[in-house]
Amino acid sequence: MADGIDDTSWVTDLETALVESCDFGTIRNICKCRTVPDHLRAEVWQICLNVQNKGDALSAFDGLYDLDEQGIIRExxxxxxDKLGNEEEDKVSIVSDLESIVTFFSKSRNEKYSSENGWLEVIQPLLALKLTRAQIYNCFYSIVNKFIPRDCVKGGKPFHLFRLLLQYHDPELSSFLDTKRILPDLYCHSWFRSLFSAPCDLQVIQVMWDVYFQHGDQFLTFFMALVILVNARDQILTGELESKQSIAEMLASFPSGLExxxxxxxxxxxxxYASKTPQSFRRDYQSPLFGNNLIPGKEEDLQVxxxxxxxxxxxxxxxxxxLAGGxxxxxxxxxxRPADQYNNGHLSTAFHLDANLMLQNPKEFSTAVQALLAAKQQSISSGSAAGGEHLCFIGSGREEEDQYVHMVIANFLQKHYQYVSFAKGGYQSLHELLKDRLSEGLSSHNPKHCIVCNPDASHNSSDLENGEDFHRSGKEEENGESFFGKLTSTVKSKSAVMKQKLTDYIKNEHQTQESRHVSNTDRVGKRYRNMANVFSIGDDDDGDDVGENSSDDDRKEVVNVEVWLKKPDIKYSCRCQEVIGNGYMFPSHLLVTDTHLYVLREIPNRKNMAHIQARRALGSVVKITSKRKHPDFVTFKYGSVDGDEIQVTDIDRFLLPQAAEATKIIKQQIIKVLDALDS
Structure with missing residues (x-):
């Protein structure tokens, strides 16, 4: 009985507070995110939206209904x-008010109306409150301005963010939807654009907005969407629906089941879920999603x-x-980071996992990962300051080196590890943050060899391995141009002279005094599985701003790998790993004919079947590079020649277990193609 009295006493307190013209804080303290009584909802919402007693913005409307899409708005x-079922005598007046609100909003915000933008769905719950036209407009404007994310379009930032949040909390479900090419914009577009009013009943929306407006959290909609998907994960993962469209439609309908x-x-x-999520993403996304759309977001915000x-x-x-506990x-x-960088400055609580091991020694990497997981669990059990359920990977903060960190992260994501994140800016940002207290903030910090304190240290140590120096002789500096550096010149000039030099280079490619190659006497790092020499030790140049080969597998041609390997025009083939920009690796086959290079990506769960991921004309190859410490990590760049300039238009990256053999055959075929082009 006492509970019943307590349950209703807050309503009396709320009524009293409203009479006394209370503020938003008082509303939150009294309501405590409970459902608001129907007779108080209109006033409570206006206070929560900070529009109570605001003037009539519609008084500035010019009364002209002259938008290009005016007919669509009216209809x-x-x-x-008609759907609301109002009396006939009221319909004309309500339609007129709605058209005025939408038209003025479109003009004042300079945003074009469309039937899918969710404006009318946002207005619909407001109509039930029996507000004046001016009050409806003020509430509508505040909801859209504060709670509806910007850029809710195909491939927009809200959907990128939601995918990251889903991947963070349920990587298996995220991976399943990614595999099906079902991106969030296919099913939660209407959720975000209408604040869930489009798929849900009016009674549900009224209760939901009661709670939502009291929270005042702009990002809560993302976690509500997350709860919907996670709660339905079994239905999604074990469902009988196969087609992309049918699954997307099923997902879009989930909110309609809420009571x-x-x-x-x-x-x-x-x-x-929000409390179990890193909070710094809010700052990164605040401006792009909810900031003033007249002020462009920072470039780094957009890249996130x-x-x-x-x-x-x-x-x-x-x-x-x-923070202790919590x-x-x-x-x-x-x-x-590499061991030499880690040993010259790191967080005392950090576990070291050298990303280079993933390519240099996969077995050792696998052992290190098991040790990592064991240390993580032990640190949690012991209550150590290093303990935490959430994995945060940190690199150097330099793009060239951190691509290996990305590959490690991708490896963890592919294995569906939960709570995976990365530290923005890596060690460089950490160092900057602790610059006034480096000695206490970092362990083993050595300014002489720290890559931030002494950037030259990274160059001096980049070719160090096992404590020995690698030094390039003067003669090698003069004549150390790699084969594919010369190939670039050949593509530019197409001259017989350069091709002759190139042919001579091939014939004498093992004379390392004249042209630098990796050899078993070099002290530049352990070979991955003791592979043979490769054509170049040049570092991969990632300066070309081009997209990598990627596409929707649904549109790729499916072939039988064994049939293709037996084709008479195949000069060479090998099994490899295709590496895409975000670090994911896909089992593939590289095939070479007289004129083309083919990439066949294996289809999971379909033995001997693959998609033709790429068809590359050998004549379009403008550059091939490998990593000094990872000679089997090979990058192919394709493009065209315009005078003295080479325009790179596409990139493929592979882990080739027989890199030396593969690149030798490919370069020989390229020479033949160039000969044919000149003849």
């Missing part, structure tokens, strides 16, 4: 009013949307791991 307004009595628990669960996994600021990383996010930090 959609009529359709909405009003479930909303408070539903929102509480969304808050729980393409992240491999959820980014974490180094400030949050340090702050959270310095229910928030605690990180197990994995430092993936």
């Amino acid at each position: 959609d307004c009529r359709a909405l009013v 009003a009595e479930d909303i408070e628990d539903f929102c509480a669960l969304a808050q729980y 949307s393409q992240a491999l996994c959820l980014p974490v600021s180094v400030a949050e990383l340090l702050q959270n791991n310095n 229910d928030g996010v605690r990180y197990f930090v994995v430092d993936c």
